[in-house]
Amino acid sequence: MTVVSADARRARTSNHTSFVVEQLGRAVVAGEYPAETMIPLDPDLCEMFDVSRTVVREAKKTLAAKGLIQSKAKVGTHVRHPDDWNMFDEDVLRWHSAxxxxxxxxxxxxxxxxxxxxxxxxxxxxxxxxxxxxxxxxxxxxxxxxxxxxxxxxxxxxxxxxxxxxxxxxxxxxxxxxxxxxxxxxxxxxxxxxxxxxxxxxxxxxxxxxxxxxxxxxxxxxxxxxxxxxxxxxxxxxxxxx
Missing domain, CATH: 1.20.120.530 (GntR ligand-binding domain-like)
Incomplete structure (x- = not known):
């Protein structure tokens, strides 16, 4: 049996989270998910990126901190208006330049x-x-x-x-x-x-x-x-x- 350390698991989760953040962030900035529209539900995102719910939740928290999305209980997660995005965020700037x-x-x-x-x-x-x-x-x-x-x-x-x-x-x-x-x-x-x-x-x-x-x-x-x-x-x- 191969034993995976807790640090290794955290590193793998972090890499997966970064990947989901990058893909979703680029898609939002590119307009694939326009303002006020809903992004896919968590189970759909898990299937889309082949990741766990934990990864999806962490990715959504990161994107929310950048001002791109907002989650509401019993409603889902929608894309915020571009005027609300954190334009001083390095990733948001980079996604715009692409x-x-x-x-x-x-x-x-x-x-x-x-x-x-x-x-x-x-x-x-x-x-x-x-x-x-x-x-x-x-x-x-x-x-x-x-x-x-x-x-x-x-x-x-x-x-x-x-x-x-x-x-x-x-x-x-x-x-x-x-x-x-x-x-x-x-x-x-x-x-x-x-x-x-x-x-x-x-x-x-x-x-x-x-x-x-x-x-x-x-x-x-x-x-x-x-x-x-x-x-x-x-x-x-x-x-x-x-």
């Missing part, structure tokens, strides 16, 4: 970035030290020298994350996942053949942010960050949908 025609999501994502990232750049310009500025310039160099779009995207994200970190505001720093999702979405939508031509321009615009921060010029840093975000939005809008 939708083929995100529309409103992109508009709102770039809008919120225009609110907090320029402010973070201005704060960074008021307090950045030499080492922090050197790291910003090094990331600009990495963007310009990137051999692939993936390498470029990583350097781009790390640059924005560094600006949020330098700002010294813990709330701003915690918004890094949102920026990562925005940049990842842009990465997915831009065409591969545009990479060599846009790389130098984008790196140069980021370098303007770094220079303003290093020079202690909050207004210039704020405006340079605003330009980078707007240019990114224009590149996304100019990319035809597949």
């Amino acid at each position: 939708v083929k025609s995100p529309g409103r999501f992109y508009d709102e994502l770039f809008e919120i970035r225009l609110i907090f990232e320029p402010a973070a750049a201005a704060r960074a310009a008021r307090q950045a030290n030499q080492l922090e500025c050197d790291q910003l310039f090094a990331l600009c160099d990495e963007m310009e020298a990137a051999k692939s779009r993936a390498d470029f995207a990583v350097a781009d994200y790390e640059f924005h994350k560094q600006v949020l970190r330098i700002s010294g505001n813990r709330f701003l720093r915690s918004l890094g996942d949102m920026v990562q999702t925005a940049l990842y979405s842009l990465f997915l939508m831009e065409k591969e053949e545009n990479f060599p031509t846009t790389r130098a321009d984008v790196a140069g615009n980021h370098r303007a942010i770094a220079r303003a921060i290093a020079s202690g010029l909050p207004e210039l840093a704020e405006e340079a960050m605003r330009k980078v975000i707007r240019d990114g939005r224009e590149r996304t809008s100019a990319t035809p949908a597949e």
